[in-house]
Amino acid sequence: MSTTMVAPHSKRPIADDKVFAANKKAQEAAKKVGAEQVINSTLGALMEDDGSLSVMQSVMKTFKDLPDAEIAAYAPIAGLPDFQQAAEKAVFDEYRPAGHVRAVATPGGSGGIRHAVWNYMEAGDTMLTADWYWAPYKTITEEHGRKLDTFQLFDENKAFNLPSFKEKVEELLGKQERLLIMMNTPAHNPTGYSLTEEEWKEVLDYLKEKQAKDQKKIILYLDIAYIDFAGDMKTSRGFMKQFENLPESILVLVGYSMSKAFTFYGLRCGALLCLSSSEEIADEFMAAGTFSSRACWSNGTRGAQKLLAKVYSDESLLKKVNEERDSFKKLLETRAHAFVEEAEMVGLEIFPYRAGFFITIPCENPDKVADELAKNHLFLLPLGRGLRFAPCAVSEAKCRKSVRFIKEAMDKV
Numbered sequence: 001m002s003t004t005m006v007a008p009h010s011k012r013p014i015a016d017d018k019v020f021a022a023n024k025k026a027q028e029a030a031k032k033v034g035a036e037q038v039i040n041s042t043l044g045a046l047m048e049d050d051g052s053l054s055v056m057q058s059v060m061k062t063f064k065d066l067p068d069a070e071i072a073a074y075a076p077i078a079g080l081p082d083f084q085q086a087a088e089k090a091v092f093d094e095y096r097p098a099g100h101v102r103a104v105a106t107p108g109g110s111g112g113i114r115h116a117v118w119n120y121m122e123a124g125d126t127m128l129t130a131d132w133y134w135a136p137y138k139t140i141t142e143e144h145g146r147k148l149d150t151f152q153l154f155d156e157n158k159a160f161n162l163p164s165f166k167e168k169v170e171e172l173l174g175k176q177e178r179l180l181i182m183m184n185t186p187a188h189n190p191t192g193y194s195l196t197e198e199e200w201k202e203v204l205d206y207l208k209e210k211q212a213k214d215q216k217k218i219i220l221y222l223d224i225a226y227i228d229f230a231g232d233m234k235t236s237r238g239f240m241k242q243f244e245n246l247p248e249s250i251l252v253l254v255g256y257s258m259s260k261a262f263t264f265y266g267l268r269c270g271a272l273l274c275l276s277s278s279e280e281i282a283d284e285f286m287a288a289g290t291f292s293s294r295a296c297w298s299n300g301t302r303g304a305q306k307l308l309a310k311v312y313s314d315e316s317l318l319k320k321v322n323e324e325r326d327s328f329k330k331l332l333e334t335r336a337h338a339f340v341e342e343a344e345m346v347g348l349e350i351f352p353y354r355a356g357f358f359i360t361i362p363c364e365n366p367d368k369v370a371d372e373l374a375k376n377h378l379f380l381l382p383l384g385r386g387l388r389f390a391p392c393a394v395s396e397a398k399c400r401k402s403v404r405f406i407k408e409a410m411d412k413v
């Protein structure tokens, strides 16, 4: 008889993370047949054409030049004050909506999601997100004794499915006092979709009307992990102005991450921001977030916080960092464009891609297709009803080649 020591709520299947498992297979194949023969489109990190990690040199140099004590010392629990200000600038740029903003430092974007799930949901409540979503949303809700439900992101014409969104909000607000809605846009993972300003208007008009009618609490979480790869400032942030003057019972939370924007994945830094028309609600956010940080990870990575503060207090450094990121963004756009163009040419169906690290191909039997693709040394992430391809991780030539492999494998399986 096997003994189990963990408490019942922590009994988990012994399995590798799906992304890291697929990456492991790709690395094993590279050892056997050589990296040039392998297309490793599994990880959500920007890679050079040769498969090595892209790292922003302007960022790394600034980080390594920090005084030792700025890296080694503790940061305040809620983050360094100049980091909090820098995070606010990084999030909104010129599109800061009027209202009360606060920021709490978190270990990457993941930490912000955790705090929202814990502090803005009651035990057993359900969070709403799109049916195509980043898997850790489910992990985080489950870990904290909450549930996850989804609306359909796209309708049959592959347009944003507002009726499905409304239907699910109606259903969940019929059952609970507050609703946390997780919106990953712009440059959604896994489809690369971004809501337009018009679609945001429709979402907000509906939420305002709904809140006025039901007098319940709505927490709109904007997960902007990929925002700096989603076009220019206006394209990526213009919609945020619409968050101005929302009623007190609609609170906006923004999950900011330095992981992609500063190639800082492993330094674990980000921030959770709130925007509220009420100062009291903003202060309440700060108190809850700071308490939660103390309980979960105490303080964040000081060196990473200092780096952001430094970049945003030095115009010429900011310009340099932005220019370097722009060159990465161009590379990503070229690769994704090649994939989309090739998909159109061979008739491979994909979801509407606007920007970002991933493209999704709808697929009935993704695991089988992924196994078939592995025979051609192409590794990607099989999802429930699709395949996630990551142009962030492979060269333009391999992006083009992948489309043909995927089409062939789907026709065969």
Ligand code: PLP
Binding pocket: 044, 107, 108, 109, 110, 111, 134, 184, 189, 223, 225, 257, 258, 259, 260, 265, 269, 270
């Ligand atoms: N949100 C989405 C949709 C993501 O894909 C990621 C990273 O892959 C994150 C948030 C946050 O990542 P991190 O905690 O590494 O900053």
